Amino acid sequence: QVQLVESGGGLVQAGGSLRLSCAASGRTFSTYHAGWFRQAPGKEREFVSAISWSGDNTYYGDSVKGRFTISRDNAKNTVHLEMNDLKPEDTAVYYCAATRSPYYGDNDDRMVAYSDWGQGTQVTVSS
Numbered sequence: 001q002v003q004l005v006e007s008g009g010g011l012v013q014a015g016g017s018l019r020l021s022c023a024a025s026g027r028t029f030s031t032y033h034a035g036w037f038r039q040a041p042g043k044e045r046e047f048v049s050a051i052s053w054s055g056d057n058t059y060y061g062d063s064v065k066g067r068f069t070i071s072r073d074n075a076k077n078t079v080h081l082e083m084n085d086l087k088p089e090d091t092a093v094y095y096c097a098a099t100r101s102p103y104y105g106d107n108d109d110r111m112v113a114y115s116d117w118g119q120g121t122q123v124t125v126s127s
Contacts, residue, residue, distance in 0.1 A: 002026040002116050004096045009121030016086050016125075022079040022096030022118060030074035033104035035114060036081050038092035038123075048094070049081060050105040059105040063089075086125045093120040 003025040012018050022034070035050035049070040050059040058070055069082040079096060101113035 002029050002032060002098050004098060004116060004118035006094065006096045006118045006121040009094060009123045011124045011126065012086055014087055014125055014127050017082070017084045018086060018123060020081040020083065020094055020096075020121060020123070022081075024077045024079070024098065026077075029077045029098070032098040032100055032116075034070075034072060034079045035097045035099075035104060035110070036070065036079075036094060037097060037111065037114075038090075038094045039120075040089075040092040043092075045095070045111060046092075047110055050110065051079065052105070057105065083123070086123075088125050088127045090123060091125050092123060094123050095120045 005023045008020040031053055033052050036048040037045050038048050039045040047061045048064055051070045051072055055072050067085045072079045096118040097114035098116045099114040103110055103113040
């Protein structure tokens, strides 16, 4: 189990960029796969992106492919989500999550595999 804290959310105009950060506690974070999810008002939580413990494998939801980039720095116990060309439909609370499950990425039920979650950070994109 690890503790996760998101930061970097805020208000940005459509077409702009924002960089989210997830700070993790614990010496074993480098052994966890990590992911980003988001939830907009009235909608279910949605998968955004995931990255393997080594950083060698990444996954993206269809709605963000080509616009968002996930990365991690295990030496600093951080995961980042670089968001470019933001659209109003990207508005949501963004959550960082971690898991040791092998089902963290390439499957449609990946959300249930994540064991640890941050409290979220609000991203609002204005038109």
